[in-house]
Amino acid sequence: MTESYDPHAVEAKWQEEWRRSNADATPDSPEDPFYMLEMFAYPSGDIHMGHFRNYTIGDVVARYQRMMGRDVLHPFGWDAFGLPAENAAIQHDVHPAEWTYRNIETSRRTLRRMGLSYDWDREIVTCREDFYRFTQWMFLLLYRRGLAYRESSEVNWCPVDQTVLANEHVVDGACWRHPDTPVERRELEQWFFRITEYAQRLLEGLDDLEEWPESTVKQQRTWIGKSEGAEVDFELQEGEESLSVFTTRPDTLWGVTFMTLAPEHPLVERATVPERRPEVRGYVEAARAKSEIERTDASREKDGVFTGSHVIHPLTGDPVPLWVADYVLATYGTGAVMGVPAHDQRDLEFARRYDLPVRVVIQPRGEELDGETLEQAYTGDGLMVDSGPFDGTPVEEGIHRVTEFLREEEIGREKTQYRLRDWLISRQRYWGCPIPMIHCDSCGIVPVPEEELPVLLPESVRDFVPTGRSPLEDVPEFFETACPECGADAHRDPDTMDTFVDSSWYHLRYVDPHNEEEPFSRQAARTWLPVDFYIGGDEHATGHLLYFRFFTKVLHDAGWLEIDEPAVRLFHHGMVKDAEGEIMSKSKGNVVSPARLFDRDGVDVPRLAMLFFAPSADEILWEEKGLEGVRRFLHRLWALFVATMADRRVEEDREVERKALSSGAREAWRLAHRAVQRTTDSLEGDLNFNTAVAAFMEMLNALRKPGPPDEWSDEDFPVLVEAFDLSARALAPLAPHLGEELWHRLGHEESVFDAPWPVAEEEAMAQESVEIPIQVDGKLRSRVYLAPDAGREEMERAALSDERIREVLGDEEPERVIVVPGRLVNLVTG
């Protein structure tokens, strides 16, 4: 009776041993530091399959780097503030803190069962006072640097959660948590972080992120949305007021035939002539009532309303009618645009609808456009016409010369415009980090002195039903305080911070998590940062990953960090969905629980299955029966291993004598080395472990072919032992418990993770090449047959007709000929 593979026993044994020996502790004085980071988790119940996948991939890399001799920092923590805790509190009458800590317990237990190589001594929890006091410290740092400001403006409001939202959290006009409920626009005074100040540097920094996914870099680039052009001033015909517009095409200035204001533009009311006010007001009201989705629907027919007044064209002096239209965005540029219908499609549509003139001022070469009949706005290259002194100037040159001219005449200036908006960080909710600011009637807004941090979140709050104002306002012992400057009665800012503020710096805390004086020491930061490898989902491309870069740059400027970008390499793993391709969710009832999988198969089987199912960046459609193949593989590997090690022929110092091997054993030997190579390639490259696992399966199939170990010849037998030695080590990052067990059964004292990473023998990688003379009509034409991966016998069987060879070779005298048996001939000359 042979011992069968019992993953539960093996895993319990090694997890206990790793804990006892503190195997995952971070090295104290690292010589070759490697910071491996996976995005931390929001604790909502237990971990899900997405976490399982993310943390598995990260653990594979961390363990590999350790075997490569790096000193690895591999920490974990919890993104513990956030709305779901409050919603749970409302539904289940449990305090958000209690709910959160309970979920952390549950999730941590599952993660620990996974045997992940985290240094749990560095665990952080963002809702704990030892963390959030430094989140407040960060706020004060930004405030001191003029990067945190309070302003009243029109902001996004989620009617379900009853709180404001950052721009990054509005998806298709709705709050990201409630895709069916459109966001509303409200005029409110809120805290913002001045990320726009860093727009240019965030853009430039992207060029250096060579190991970030291209798609993410591209998304950030469009999100920041840089446009270069000019700002042009127009005077109102009546009164003293003036009006600026932003344009990327100052060369088309002579083609302006109307001017349009966004309905929210502050000038609308004053610029409207009295007799038209009712109509304009009606239009503005209607525009405000429209949802964000309606407003921004580009396919909608454009409409607007005439104010009755005019602006003066700054170059021609002509009056230009001033309109109000809701296709103009209040939040971009100046909230006003000049209408150049001949050269802007939107303006053309508007002009046609209201019979406004269309003036062609750019003529394409070899064509004559007519404003009367133009159907499509012309936006291409050409020469300026009807443009006063600039007639005949090509577009590109015209843009520069007109801008220069505007500057000289003091009616305009060069202007760079970004699509990026400042980051709104206030939330009118309880479960978040309090904003460390105090409102005093006489001193205004006053920061809480640093030595008074943390501003504690009061635990006494019991009512979390959203009302549109922070519950902290109703907690007198929190809300009411004294002004730090004058000592008079004052009140604290009752809002809490966006949880994305927490995640903008959590990775910095890991380098020095127990520091009570500072968020982290500069020394520890210098040692470990930047993050060498960061893994998480791509849904954070224009949110977290942008904020996280922003914070890095701010802390760099403040002298806290030497680095300017937070992470060298970024990888996005694919989603895990159900077999039908649906996202797993409680409401759909299709959630697969990792913990349940571990109950049945232990950890290594589902872990290896996760790695085997698809390339790491691709989506996985999880199917229970897919586990079967991996389960069989591990059980067979174990069975063969146990039978081999029980065999007395295992001796010390038995080297594989390659020349003496039978072809079957040689093939197995070759495949073992290829599996090692394939795993190394995956780890160094694309993280596509599916092919690495497949290579090990091929190796095992080859090892099983000659029969059980006692049927192996003495010459072939060492191949088995060598294959197990290689497997134990190269498989260890993928299936850590099993790898460790095999390694120890091979007679090693130290952990497999302290063993060196195996190097595949080149001989096993080499392609077959055999020298065979090629003769045509009895005459030697060339010498070498080469065929990738083809055996000698096969090659000798290669059937090539004389005609075929003659046809290909012609009169050439090739250096060598590449033949794929029976099929293909390629001559290589020179």
Added chain:
RNA sequence: GCGAAAGUGGCGGAACUGGUAGACGCGCUAGACUUAGGAUCUAGUCCCGAAAGGGGUGGGGGUUCGAGUCCCCCCUUUCGCACCA
């Protein structure tokens, strides 16, 4: 609409710089061992064909001795942006 990526068996997916398409796994078929098996083992499994042979990587064209891979056109899917002036 713009931009990007991708289309390969019943399914997940292999195929490095163009070189025997379908590795590996699931599933399926047959057999062995079994009182039994949703266990295990063995063999088979792209399509047509008894075989020889022929066809085959979304469709159509092209380059090449040779194309899943390179080029052009079209179709489909997914993702990102979506009135940003």
